[in-house]
Amino acid sequence: MPVSDPYGSGSGHPHRPERDGTGANRAALIIHTIADIAAAFLVLWILLYLLDANGANVFVSFVHDVADFLAGWSQDIFTMETEGLRVLLNYGLPAVIYLLIGHGLAARLRRM
Numbered sequence: 078m079p080v081s082d083p084y085g086s087g088s089g090h091p092h093r094p095e096r097d098g099t100g101a102n103r104a105a106l107i108i109h110t111i112a113d114i115a116a117a118f119l120v121l122w123i124l125l126y127l128l129d130a131n132g133a134n135v136f137v138s139f140v141h142d143v144a145d146f147l148a149g150w151s152q153d154i155f156t157m158e159t160e161g162l163r164v165l166l167n168y169g170l171p172a173v174i175y176l177l178i179g180h181g182l183a184a185r186l187r188r189m
Contacts, residue, residue, distance in 0.1 A: 105186035112179020118143045119172035126164045145167055149177070 122144035148171040155166040
C-alpha cells in the first residue's frame with residue numbers, strides 16, 4: 078500500500094522540494110512585463126508626438142519624461158530633417174530592442 082506524503086514534495090526525499098520552475102516562471106513574467114511597459118511608454122510617446130499632443134499637459138509631459146529616460150541611450154542615432162520620422166526611429170528602436178531582449182530573456186528563463 079503506497080504511503081501518502083503529507084508535504085507533497087514528490088521527490089522521494091522528505092527534505093528536498095521538487096523543482097518545478099515556478100520561480101523561473103515568475104521571474105520570466107516580471108521581465109516580460111517590464112519590457113512590455115517600457116515599450117508601451119515609448120510607443121505612447123511616439124503617438125502623442127505624431128498627433129501633436131499638448132506638451133504643457135501633465136500626462137503628456139510625464140510620458141515624454143519617461144520615454145526620454147528609456148530612450149536616452151539612443152537619442153540622435155538617426156538625425157533627419159523630418160522631425161516625425163526622427164522621433165519615430167529614435168524612440169521606436171529602443172522599444173523594439175526592449176521587446177526583443179525582454180521577451181528573449183523571459184523565454185529562456187521559462188525553459189529552465
